[in-house]
Amino acid sequence: MNKKIVSGLAIAAAATLALGVVATSPASAAAKKSVTLAFQGPLTGGDAQLGQDQIPGAIYAIALYNAKNPAVKVELIKADSQCDGTVAANIAPGVAANKAVIGVIGTSCSGEARNSFPAYRAAGLTMIAPSASAVSLTDPKAPDRGFPIFHRVVAHDGFQAPALARYAAKGVTNPKYYVIDDMTTYGGPLAKGTLPTAKKLGTVVGTDSVAKGTADYTSVASKVKASGANVVIYGGYTTDAAKLFKALRDGGYTGILASGDGTNTSDFPGLAGKAAEGVRLTAADVPFDSILTKAQLAEFTKITGIKVPGLYSTTAFNATNIFLDCISQGKLTRSAIQLCVNSGTFKGVGGDVIKFNRYGDIIGGAPVGGYLVKDGVINYDAVA
Amino acid sequence: MNFSVVTSQFWSLALQGLALGLIYALVSLGYTMVYGVLRLINFANSEVFMFGTFATLYIEVHFLGYDIGAPSLHGFKLVYTLAFALLASMLACAILAIIVELVAYRRLRARGANRLASLISAIGVSIFLLEGMRMITISRPMTTPRLLDKWSFGEFHGANFRIDTVLTIVAPIIIFVVLDQFVTRSRLGKSIRAVSMSEENSKLMGININRVITLTFCIGGLTTGAAAFLYTTVYENTIFNVGFNMGIAAFTAAVLGGIGNLRGAFFGGIALGMLEQFASAMLGSQWKAVTVFAVLVVVLLFKPNGLFGEAVQQTRT
Numbered sequence: 001m002n003k004k005i006v007s008g009l010a011i012a013a014a015a016t017l018a019l020g021v022v023a024t025s026p027a028s029a030a031a032k033k034s035v036t037l038a039f040q041g042p043l044t045g046g047d048a049q050l051g052q053d054q055i056p057g058a059i060y061a062i063a064l065y066n067a068k069n070p071a072v073k074v075e076l077i078k079a080d081s082q083c084d085g086t087v088a089a090n091i092a093p094g095v096a097a098n099k100a101v102i103g104v105i106g107t108s109c110s111g112e113a114r115n116s117f118p119a120y121r122a123a124g125l126t127m128i129a130p131s132a133s134a135v136s137l138t139d140p141k142a143p144d145r146g147f148p149i150f151h152r153v154v155a156h157d158g159f160q161a162p163a164l165a166r167y168a169a170k171g172v173t174n175p176k177y178y179v180i181d182d183m184t185t186y187g188g189p190l191a192k193g194t195l196p197t198a199k200k201l202g203t204v205v206g207t208d209s210v211a212k213g214t215a216d217y218t219s220v221a222s223k224v225k226a227s228g229a230n231v232v233i234y235g236g237y238t239t240d241a242a243k244l245f246k247a248l249r250d251g252g253y254t255g256i257l258a259s260g261d262g263t264n265t266s267d268f269p270g271l272a273g274k275a276a277e278g279v280r281l282t283a284a285d286v287p288f289d290s291i292l293t294k295a296q297l298a299e300f301t302k303i304t305g306i307k308v309p310g311l312y313s314t315t316a317f318n319a320t321n322i323f324l325d326c327i328s329q330g331k332l333t334r335s336a337i338q339l340c341v342n343s344g345t346f347k348g349v350g351g352d353v354i355k356f357n358r359y360g361d362i363i364g365g366a367p368v369g370g371y372l373v374k375d376g377v378i379n380y381d382a383v384a
Numbered sequence: 385m386n387f388s389v390v391t392s393q394f395w396s397l398a399l400q401g402l403a404l405g406l407i408y409a410l411v412s413l414g415y416t417m418v419y420g421v422l423r424l425i426n427f428a429n430s431e432v433f434m435f436g437t438f439a440t441l442y443i444e445v446h447f448l449g450y451d452i453g454a455p456s457l458h459g460f461k462l463v464y465t466l467a468f469a470l471l472a473s474m475l476a477c478a479i480l481a482i483i484v485e486l487v488a489y490r491r492l493r494a495r496g497a498n499r500l501a502s503l504i505s506a507i508g509v510s511i512f513l514l515e516g517m518r519m520i521t522i523s524r525p526m527t528t529p530r531l532l533d534k535w536s537f538g539e540f541h542g543a544n545f546r547i548d549t550v551l552t553i554v555a556p557i558i559i560f561v562v563l564d565q566f567v568t569r570s571r572l573g574k575s576i577r578a579v580s581m582s583e584e585n586s587k588l589m590g591i592n593i594n595r596v597i598t599l600t601f602c603i604g605g606l607t608t609g610a611a612a613f614l615y616t617t618v619y620e621n622t623i624f625n626v627g628f629n630m631g632i633a634a635f636t637a638a639v640l641g642g643i644g645n646l647r648g649a650f651f652g653g654i655a656l657g658m659l660e661q662f663a664s665a666m667l668g669s670q671w672k673a674v675t676v677f678a679v680l681v682v683v684l685l686f687k688p689n690g691l692f693g694e695a696v697q698q699t700r701t
Binding site for chain 1: 392
C-alpha cells in the first residue's frame with residue numbers, strides 16, 4: 001500500500017546506516033595499523049539464514065589471523081543486504097565510502113551482487129563471494145557481469161544446475177520433471193539451467209515461474225499434480241521453497257522435491273515442517289565440520305558461538321583467507337588488493353588451490369554436493 | 385496458453401480460488417467499511433492484517449504453548465484452540481484498528497484537517513507498525529504449528545475438500561452473512577449506513593458520528609483479524625511484510641467489487657481469488673498479476689464504480 005514511501009524510508013535508513021558505518025569505522029587504512037573487511041549478505045529478512053550461516057566462517061578466519069599478532073590487524077563490519085537487490089544498491093555505496101574497507105566478503109545472493117557492482121566498481125573495491133552463483137555475474141558477455149572487481153569461491157550455476165537435475169532424479173526411473181523458479185537473478189537461471197540435463201535424463205512435463213514472496217502456491221500444486229510429474233525442482237530461496245513444498249505435499253504430490261543452495265539453509269526444515277523430509281538439495285560446498293579437526297571445530301565454536309557450521313562457512317572462510325593472505329603480503333590498499341586477488345594463487349581450507357580466471361571464477365570449478373533432509377536435519381549425502 | 389490444465393483441474397482451481405478469494409474478501413471488508421463512512425482508504429489495514437497473523441502465532445505458540453513440532457489436535461481441544469485463536473486475532477485486530485482510528489484519524493478530523501492529512505497519517509501508522517514488527521522479528525519469517533491436521537472430506541472431480549479449505553470457505557461466509565444482517569437490520573448498522581450517506585444529516589438526527597466511525601474501524605478490524613487467523617491456519621507462516629501483498633489484493637478486490645459496498649467487497653474478493661487461480665493455471669504464474677490488473681482496468685472502463693458500485697457509493701447492502 002505504501003511501497004514508494006517504504007522504499008524512500010529504506011533509502012534514508014540505508015544512507016543513515018552508511019554514514020554510521022563511515023562515522024564509526026575504526027582506524028583509517030592510511031594509518032596502516034588496521035584495515036577493515038566488509039561482509040555483505042542477508043543478516044535479517046526471510047533469507048537471513050544464508051548470511052548467518054556464512055559470517056561465522058569470516059569471523060573465524062579473521063580471529064585466527066589476528067591471534068597471530070600481525071603488523072596489520074583486520075576488523076570486520078557487516079552490511080545487511082537482506083538478499084534484496086534494492087537494499088544492496090542502497091548499502092553498497094555506504095560500504096564503498098568507508099575508506100577503511102579494502103575488500104568485501106560477499107555477496108551471498110546473486111541479485112544483490114549485481115546491484116552492488118556499480119558502487120564497488122567505482123570505488124575499486126574487490127569482492128569475493130562465498131555463494132553468489134548466478135552464471136551471468138562472471139559471464140564476459142553479460143551486461144550485469146562484475147568484471148573486474150567480482151570473484152567467487154563457489155562453482156557457478158553452470159555446474160550446479162546440471163548437478164541439481166541429476167541429483168533430483170537419482171534412483172528414479174523415467175523421471176518426469178516439473179521445474180519452477182522464483183523469477184530472481186538466482187532462481188530463474190538456475191531452474192532454466194536444469195532443463196537440458198532434465199531433458200536428457202527424462203522428460204520435462206511442465207515449468208512455471210512464481211514471484212518470490214507469493215503466499216499461495218495452490219494453483220502451482222494443482223498444475224504439478226495434473227502434469228503427472230514425479231520430480232519437482234525449485235530454483236529459489238528458503239522461505240518460498242518452504243511454502244511451495246508444503247503446498248505440494250498438502251495438495252497430494254508424493255514425488256521428489258529438490259532445490260539448490262538458495263534453499264540449503266539450516267532453517268529450511270523448520271520452515272517447511274514435515275514437507276522438508278526427503279527433500280534433495282545441492283550446494284557447491286564442502287561442509288566445514290567435515291574439514292576441521294575436532295580441536296579446530298571446538299575453537300570455531302568458542303570464537304563464533306556456533307556448534308555446527310552452516311552451509312558455505314567453508315567458502316566464507318576461504319574468501320576471507322584470500323584477503324588475509326594479500327594483507328599479510330602487505331597489500332593494504334584497494335588497488336593492491338585487487339591486483340593480488342586477480343593474479344594470486346591461494347590455498348583453500350580443504351587443501352584445494354584457488355586461482356581466479358579473468359572474469360572472477362575459480363579455475364577448474366568445484367564439485368557440487370548433494371544434501372538430503374532427514375529427521376529435520378540437512379545432511380551431506382554424496383557428490384551430486 | 386494451457387487450456388488443458390483448466391479443463392482437467394477446473395473444480396480444483398475453482399475451490400482453491402474460492403478459498404483464497406474469501407480471505408481477500410474479509411480483508412477487503414475492512415477497507416470498504418472505512419471508505420464507506422470516511423471516504424478515505426485506511427492504508428493501515430494491511431498492517432492490521434499482519435498484526436493479526438502474529439497475534440494468532442503468539443496465542444498458539446506462546447500463550448497456549450504449542451511449539452512448531454506439536455502434534456495436530458483433535459476433537460473438542462481442536463475446536464476450543466482454533467476458536468480461541470480466532471477470537472483472539474479478531475479482538476487484537478479490532479483493538480488495533482480502533483487505535484489507528486484514534487491516532488491517525490480522529491484528532492485530525494476534530495481539527496478540521498485536510499483529508500489528505502488523514503491519508504498521510506494512516507500511511508505513517510502503517511509504516512510504524514510494519515517497521516516495528518520488522519525490528520521485533522528481525523525480518524525473519526515465522527511458522528505456526530500444524531494444529532489442524534489437513535484431512536479431507538473427499539474429492540469432487542479432482543477438487544480436494546480439505547478441512548482447512550472448507551473452513552476458509554465456511555467461516556467467511558458466516559461472518560459476511562452476520563455482518564450483512566448487522567448493517568441492514570441493527571440500530572448501529574443503520575447508523576453506519578446513515579453516516580455513509582450523509583454525515584451532516586446523521587448529526588442532525590442525533591447520531592454520534594465518532595462512535596459510528598470507531599465502530600466501523602472495529603468491525604473492519606474484526607473481519608481482518610478473522611482473515612489473519614485463516615491465513616495463518618492455512619499457510620502456517622507469517623512475516624513482517626505479509627500485509628503488503630494481502631493489502632494490494634484486498635484493496636483491488638474492494639475496487640473491483642465497488643469500494644464502499646459490502647457485497648461488492650465480498651464478491652470482488654471471490655472474483656479476484658478465482659481470477660488469480662485460473663490465470664496462473666492457464667497463462668503461468670508469472671502472468672497472474674498482469675492478468676488481474678488487466679481485467680480490473682477493463683471492468684472499470686465499463687463499470688467505473690466496480691461490479692457492485694453505484695454512482696453515489698454508500699456502505700450499504
